[in-house]
Amino acid sequence: MPTTIRLLNLLSLLQARRDWPGSLLAERLRISDRTVRRDIERLREMGYAIETTMGPDGGYSLAAGTELPPLLFDDDQVVAVAIALHTATIVGADIDEPAARALTTIRQVLPSPLRHRLDALQIIAIAQRPGGSAPTAVPLESLVEIARAIRDHVILRIDYASRGQSATDGGIPPRRVEPHHLINAQGHWYLLAWDLDRDDWRLFRVERIKPRTPAGPRFEHREVPGGGVAEFVSARFKGSGSNDWSCRGSVILDLPIGEVLPFIGDGTAHEAEPDRTIVESGSWSWGSLAASFGRFDVPMEVVGPPELRAAFATLAERYAKAATR
Incomplete structure (x- = not known):
């Protein structure tokens, strides 16, 4: 086996599990224990931090190094990394440009079939609202x-x-x-x-x-x-023909604005008094909107419109009946 291919196979094995007995590496690669030791030293010279454990069951493990050496990925790992880079805009960090450069770097070194597979992944990412449901895995x-x-x-x-x-x-x-x-x-x-x-x-x-x-x-x-x-x-x-909620309304919360803003979602807030905040938000129905304001769990005053006030009255009656059942 050519040295380069042997080193890549050795590195792939080291990445696949935490600890490898030297004899097992030699058996998997069909080389001698001495060649394993020599190849481990070559990988260390290339920047890979490989630790050695002594004794009868001694072997090798790939550890974190001081710099980033070359990495090996199988086809599915490449696609998984590409999906993560495509959706980097929704994590809330300013990494759009580094993510785009990383994706370009990966693409340049891919074989043609895998590059075509990667190019097909054009994904639009929309940030998740606070309190959204748990992510769903797909094949x-x-x-x-x-x-x-x-x-x-x-x-x-x-x-x-x-x-x-x-x-x-x-x-x-x-x-x-x-x-x-x-x-x-x-x-x-x-x-x-x-x-x-x-x-x-x-x-x-x-x-x-x-x-x-x-x-x-x-x-x-x-x-x-x-x-x-x-x-x-x-x-x-949002259940509407335009990018806006079909039902919008405002309340005054008995909370300072600093305690409201982290949970405002896509609503807006501004200070009414030092310890009171006006919040405007929207939802797909008046009942849903009234219930969403209840998450702040403080006294509040309805600003309007009348439909929101009526929805609060309906919810109050419904909750009162539920409490007596």
């Missing part, structure tokens, strides 16, 4: 297959499970969609697509999608309405 291959259909502008035939079903359940009628964008929002993965059977835009939860093969014919790209993908998706989440 990596589903993301890649959907991304490839988006890149190639080909119609997807999918099984789409209802809420509570699995995409692998039988008896689900297939749907035909023109896939346009992969979106990570509110801790979930979505496909924004034109539903050919319903003649309208739809948001599909990716974990409930099972793509069928083969894919359909090519389609012409459509412009997403509403000022852009992020605006359109945000409007759908």
Whole structure:
């Protein structure tokens, strides 16, 4: 085995588990114990911090070093890193530009098939609101297959499970969609697509999608309405045709503004008095909006509109009945 390939294989083994007995490394690589020791020294000279444990069961382990040496990734790890870099904008840190440079660096050294797989991953990330639901895991291959259909502008035939079903359940009628964008929002993965059977835009939860093969014919790209993908998706989440809540109202909380701002979400706040704060927010219904103000758990005064005041009265009656049951 050429030395370079042997060193790469040795490094891959060291990255795969914490401790390796020297004899087991020699057996896996089909080399002598002496060659293992010599190759370990070569890796140390390249910047890898490899620790040695002595004794009958002694061996080697890869430790943290003082600088970043070259790293080895398998294909799935590369795609996983690419997804993380694509969605870096939603973590709240100013890392957009470093993330873009890192993605470019990774892409430059990839073999052609893996580079095409990576190029298909065009993801739009929308930050999660405070108090959102827990993130949902989706199969990596589903993301890649959907991304490839988006890149190639080909119609997807999918099984789409209802809420509570699995995409692998039988008896689900297939749907035909023109896939346009992969979106990570509110801790979930979505496909924004034109539903050919319903003649309208739809948001599909990716974990409930099972793509069928083969894919359909090519389609012409459509412009997403509403000022852009992020605006359109945000409007759908809010249950309105525009990126604004259909119900908006204000209250005065008996709290200083400093204790309100960390939990304001997409609302606004300004000081009414030193220990009182005016908060304006929105929701998909008046009852939901009134209930959302209750999370501050302090006395408050309704500013308006009248629909919000009526919603508070309805909730008060409902909660009072619940407390006596």
